[in-house]
């Protein structure tokens with residue numbers, strides 16, 4: 319054999335060995351990752367487990383926990399998602415391994431929310447951190463003082479809501495719309511201190527509608543996020559989502575222009591002023607790095623309006639439904655408010671701690687309704703190990719908050735509505751139990767409006783039971799199963815309100 323043939327054979331052999339080695343190495347690497355992934359159910363090619371997740375995903379995912387345990391994974395479309403179940407697991411991942419689990423998936427629809435400048439839907443990193451700091455500074459500045467003016471605004475709105483209810487003169491009405499208008503008005507006032515947008519104002523009504531419609535289309539509910547190619551087929555659905563976002567943005571831009579034009583350093587009128595101040599005091603280099611300009615600050619206010627209005631409105635609507643479904647519970651609430659506050663003055667935030675049954679009722683409403691059952695979707699920010707399982711960077715993560723609030727190992731009769739479960743034998747709120755479920759999630763991305771939400775729920779529940787008695791409409795059937803969406807609302811129902 320000639321020399322060049324020998325050389326040729328040697329090169330070919332070396333290449334084949336190299337190729338085989340590289341294939342083997344990749345297969346081995348893939349296998350070692352795959353071997354350490356959490357267990358989970360089988361899914362169809364391209365669509366994965368999607369057909370089973372059409373509706374009531376929180377129930378399907380909670381059921382799968384029985385087979386696969388607290389950490390399992392499944393394919394949603396072509397994406398791998400890890401589902402976290404139970405208090406200990408969710409806390410461990412979101413709090414102890416906080417940064418690793420603090421990302422957001424890059425869903426197709428997220429780019430249309432505030433043109434990609436939303437804080438709530440932005441991925442973990444410097445952009446999010448700076449926006450979250452601005453948001454927290456704003457909230458703290460205006461919620462720090464319990465007495466004025468937030469408490470006054472909340473009380474006024476609660477009384478206005480009562481008057482609207484009683485304005486129906488004992489005739490049946492659907493309470494949801496009025497609840498939305500009142501709670502939206504609080505967050506709107508906090509952010510923009512603008513009372514020119516009254517309830518009959520077309521812009522305000524459009525704003526509230528856009529906020530309500532938003533949760534039906536976004537995050538973990540929109541198929542376009544799971545199967546992005548659907549955007550070519552479902553243009554109409556996507557268009558309506560974009561319109562919902564544009565409506566909110568155009569109304570808020572007007573507020574932004576007015577605020578920027580009239581801003582005075584020493585005179586903070588509202589949260590938007592506080593955002594402008596923090597933003598202007600910030601180092602220019604950091605602002606450039608995180609792409610923050612003056613005109614982005616209303617995007618954070620938009621997050622507040624959406625997150626703040628929908629969640630508290632849904633919870634309060636559930637509270638009304640529970641009151642008419644369980645008249646004895648409503649009576650006990652009324653009696654407690656009559657005994658402690660009486661008819662002569664309005665309930666105050668200072669009464670928190672003196673109305674244990676009302677507080678237990680609110681806790682049980684948050685637990686039982688679980689309005690945000692799967693939180694917002696998370697994603698891992700780096701390769702992570704959780705209880706020995708390997709979870710690669712960029713994996714979608716679903717914190718199943720519903721699995722915590724309805725954990726049979728933890729709650730007796732979790733599907734029964736029973737406020738007393740939160741009371742100690744001494745008739746005080748059981749603080750340990752109150753912290754044993756996570757309606758506001760946990761860790762880096764936990765809800766930053768929790769305090770506002772708890773204040774609103776307390777003042778509204780105490781005020782409505784002090785002044786109203788609610789009843790079912792004779793002949794109407796009531797369904798306690800929710801309407802599925804990012805936020806779980808009760809199905810539409812009518813109610814009768816009488817003055818007390």
Ligand code: HEM
Pocket residue numbers: 437438439450621622623625626627629630633689690693694695717757758759760762763764765766767768770771
């Ligand atoms: C009953 C009322 C409320 C509930 C149950 C609730 C629940 C939640 C949940 C589960 C999350 C997702 C956290 C995560 O990603 O793990 C969240 C995020 C958020 N919430 Fe709330 N929320 C409520 C009220 C409010 C209010 C009143 C505001 C007003 C400021 C608000 C503002 C936000 C914001 C801005 C985020 C995004 C945080 C981030 O991504 O860093 N929420 N909320």
